[in-house]
Amino acid sequence: MNNLLEISRRSLLAYQSAMNTAGQNVANAGTPGYARRRLILSADGVSSRGWKMRAPHGAMAAGGVSVQTYERVRDGLLTAAAWEAETALGTAGEQQRILGALEGVFPPGDGSLHDLLNDFWDGWSDLANDPTGDGARHALRSRAQGLAATLGRMDADVANLQTETTKALTSGVEEVNGLLKEVAALNEQIARARHSGSPDLAAEDRRDQAVEALAGFGPVRVHDGEDGYRLTLDGMTLVQGADAFGLELDDSGPTPRVLFAETGIEYAPEGSDGGKLGAWRTALDETLPQTRSALDELAQSLVTEVNALHRTGYGLDGAGGRDFFDPAGTTAASLRLSADILADPAAIAATGDPAAMGSNSLALDLAGLRDQKLLNGGTATLEDFAVGLVSGIGADLKRTTTEAAGHAAVRDHLTAMAQGVSGVSIEEEMTNLIQYQQGFAAAARVLDTAQQMMDTLLTL
Numbered sequence: 001m002n003n004l005l006e007i008s009r010r011s012l013l014a015y016q017s018a019m020n021t022a023g024q025n026v027a028n029a030g031t032p033g034y035a036r037r038r039l040i041l042s043a044d045g046v047s048s049r050g051w052k053m054r055a056p057h058g059a060m061a062a063g064g065v066s067v068q069t070y071e072r073v074r075d076g077l078l079t080a081a082a083w084e085a086e087t088a089l090g091t092a093g094e095q096q097r098i099l100g101a102l103e104g105v106f107p108p109g110d111g112s113l114h115d116l117l118n119d120f121w122d123g124w125s126d127l128a129n130d131p132t133g134d135g136a137r138h139a140l141r142s143r144a145q146g147l148a149a150t151l152g153r154m155d156a157d158v159a160n161l162q163t164e165t166t167k168a169l170t171s172g173v174e175e176v177n178g179l180l181k182e183v184a185a186l187n188e189q190i191a192r193a194r195h196s197g198s199p200d201l202a203a204e205d206r207r208d209q210a211v212e213a214l215a216g217f218g219p220v221r222v223h224d225g226e227d228g229y230r231l232t233l234d235g236m237t238l239v240q241g242a243d244a245f246g247l248e249l250d251d252s253g254p255t256p257r258v259l260f261a262e263t264g265i266e267y268a269p270e271g272s273d274g275g276k277l278g279a280w281r282t283a284l285d286e287t288l289p290q291t292r293s294a295l296d297e298l299a300q301s302l303v304t305e306v307n308a309l310h311r312t313g314y315g316l317d318g319a320g321g322r323d324f325f326d327p328a329g330t331t332a333a334s335l336r337l338s339a340d341i342l343a344d345p346a347a348i349a350a351t352g353d354p355a356a357m358g359s360n361s362l363a364l365d366l367a368g369l370r371d372q373k374l375l376n377g378g379t380a381t382l383e384d385f386a387v388g389l390v391s392g393i394g395a396d397l398k399r400t401t402t403e404a405a406g407h408a409a410v411r412d413h414l415t416a417m418a419q420g421v422s423g424v425s426i427e428e429e430m431t432n433l434i435q436y437q438q439g440f441a442a443a444a445r446v447l448d449t450a451q452q453m454m455d456t457l458l459t460l
Helices: 003-028 076-105 111-129 135-194 201-214 275-310 340-343 362-370 382-422 426-460
Strands: 037-044 066-073 219-223 229-231 237-240 247-250 257-260
Touching: 003 037, 003 066, 003 426, 066 201, 076 135, 076 201, 076 219, 076 275, 076 382, 111 135, 111 237, 111 362, 111 382, 135 229, 135 247, 135 275, 135 340, 201 219, 201 229, 237 257, 237 426, 257 275, 275 362, 275 382
Parallel strands: none
Antiparallel strands: 037 066, 219 229, 229 237, 247 257
């Protein structure tokens, strides 16, 4: 009879715990990062409780039921795959954002670099049609100033994009270090809770969320051990138990480098699996510097070729040997007209013969530079080079946009599959709750019956 009372008591406690579990799941059905809880019940034997009891001949002595384990339901393989997809999406998504901003530096149509170069060469053609006119010279000077100002603005915009990307990298490193410390602290909290016999499943949820956030910054690998998650990046350990080893930024060189703290080893991922950190590094080391270098190459060729011809000609005042562009400004940022041209457009040379002011020979030669293949090893004109620069950025943007969309689809698919395992189904929990409620009611009936038996015995 005592055995029956004990079985009933344990049954009530077990079903109460099961209903609490279902209630917890229902309450957090919409909580981001929540993995549903599952209660595992097991039958107890008398010996497992150390009881000294012998059942009557032919009867069975039992210990009832108890909670074997209380766990989170998740698929580790799907979760890890979703984290890897998050890394690829972080890389492509950040590249797409940077290239989108870079493409905005080079507007299409009117005001485009190609359009301004075309207007500049047309200005020399117009001067060739009216070699002694002031209007053509004023128009040419204005077009040249517009071209120089546009190249300078483009260079400044790319430089500003470099600055903003550096800020993003700095902020990203700080965020990564904060997440690493959070994972290490949660490792310690989870281990302590497990040792006490009451697992902290909410802390395990938060730890997985922190790892998911880290995965967007780089290809973090997770190894679950006795002391919690061990996180590695490019083979370097970042978290071991309660210890976190972060990243640091070295800005002593021309471009900042991401280093593993106190090691001097650089985080230098290759390909499309570098995460946001890799995308920022590629932009600062390659994409943005190469764009500014291309603008400088265009400006230098423009200054060198135009000045070389212009010095051989004569202005309306009969003076020669003057530069059209300032020879000291051979970069996109420093490109400007020479002081002589700024002071008086009559200094613009249209003829190569001081005795024939009406000649347009030099203006025609300068207009002919439009068709000279001066760049890319003698395979591209200045206009071709400008078109190639802008179209190359557009092609890269299209590629990264496609990649980002593909990685997003993969990530969403894997996340949905993982959520199908760990997510909460209200219908399923309601069914379980009804089942647990009926079990609780049945256990209460057993307890009531045992109580009546005991009352009957006591009245004898």
